[in-house]
Amino acid sequence: MTEPSRQTVGQDAPVFRFAPSPNGRLHLGHALSALLNADMAEKTGGRLLLRIEDIDLTRCTPELEQAVFDDLAWLGIPFEKPVRRQSEHFPLYREALDRLQAMGLVYPAFLTRGEVKARVSEYEREGGIWPRDSDGAPLYPTEERMLSDAERAEKLATAERYAWRLDIGKALAAAGHPLSWRETGDGAQGEISADPAAWGDVVLWRSDAPASYHLAVTVDDAAQGVTNVVRGLDLFHATSVHRLLQALLGLPQPVYHHHRLVLGLDDRKLSKSLGDTALSALRAEGKTPSDIRAMVGV
């Protein structure tokens, strides 16, 4: 990718983004994602943005963010400046939450993770099957949707912490029609039916981190004018939630391309804890950027 093509992109050029979370070192899976974004932007005369997804202020650090820049520079991927940092845009996510609240679609959720876990275990011990989302996490119990105003006010006055969750039933009714997205990736392709109900009452604002991934990513893709989302297949099903939020907030819908995952030798999805596939470790071993391209097959 050459600098001149960066400067000659038209107003309606496609906009791609790579959106890593600096809560660990980048690994081969990130390299595949970043390189695919770069190649697709290059091929289509598009723009390439970098977004630092650092909403989790406890796990994301400036050192890890710098490591992201270093790894990407080493790979030779030129991103537009300035880089967007999610931690600098919390008021924007709050505005989106406030709009959903004004529409009556969110509610304060008081159960802790432990309480939900205990509830699920008890239910399943008695032979019930608690519904789970596509990541295998139990859906949040729905009874707090039904609290009276007085009960809710009382809980809000005394709760140490609470989250904001989307009332998925009301949200689907407000969206009004079935949702879908255009998919060009390595799994199912074409017009994909979104199934946001499979996620239950998703959390939009956490008690321990402002804004959830789903809310921030949806708001940011729109704020940055992203037209093409290229990311791993592990986020395929999450797109259902993003489509719902786009519909509720009146945001444009990008085209999605969910690419294959890079598997470790033992076929596990790569994680940042598998240090041997960290780009920095491979670089220290003497691997070159073209070795990395060969290793991830692009």
Ligand code: GLU
């Ligand atoms: N920040 C997410 C991650 O590192 C990616 C989000 C996205 O591409 O939508 O897994």
